[in-house]
Amino acid sequence: MSVRRVVPNLPSAAPEGNRAFYGLLGLEEVMNHGWIMTLASPEVPAAQISFMAADPTAPVAPDLSVEVDDVDAVYAAVRESGAEIVHPLRDEEWGVRRFFVRDPGGRVVNVLGHR
Template sequence: MKRLLLSVIFTFFACSLYSQTKPGKMKLNAGIITAKLAESKKFYTETLGFGVTFENDFYLLLHTPDKGAEISFLLPEHASQQPLFKTAFDGKGVYLTLEVAKVDEIYQQLKARGVAIKIDIRDEPWGDRHFAIQDPNGLGIDIVTYSAR
């Protein structure tokens, strides 16, 4: 957990430094260190429709169906990586949010395919309608349609 926190702090520092030296567009790619590369690829491509941007024997980069965002997966303890990027994610303390246009349709499709729903679909007082599933690494994935309230 300490390493994950250090990684997040480093990322924010690097992004801050980058934005000061090169104004303009910035792209975020969240990365998960995990031994479950094959399971992650199968889940994200088959369950959520992601595409493969790049992969090799120790790294997997996936993109959302519209190619608007990416997520990567890296094998732990890989010889090519520095110590900061070697410790596997423990499955706690991180979540992803996928904003979709029609959350009810996605919910019905995933439920019909037998995907385990961790939080049933519901409306929140602030206007969101959402449900949650979980990836093979323990990441909670909140699938939401935002309401203009």
């Protein structure tokens, strides 16, 4: 299993303001589903930050997202560890397979893979 990227998910009710502010730092919008917007560095595309109003299919909004190469293997390992699964493994309509798990500090981690 390998990690492809780690993205902080910050709550935001003002995505336009965030786009403008972080644009001053060189980040550009690379994804916008209306409820989540991701900005990235054009030179280092894995350097990203997301702003989220709410998650439409999960019970909570995650604190960060970790993209992995084999989400099913990670899900099996996390379940075996006994960690709390907050949102079960599922395929989402926007093209990701994901689940949420709570880390030891209480943060909710969105673990995902692109289909």
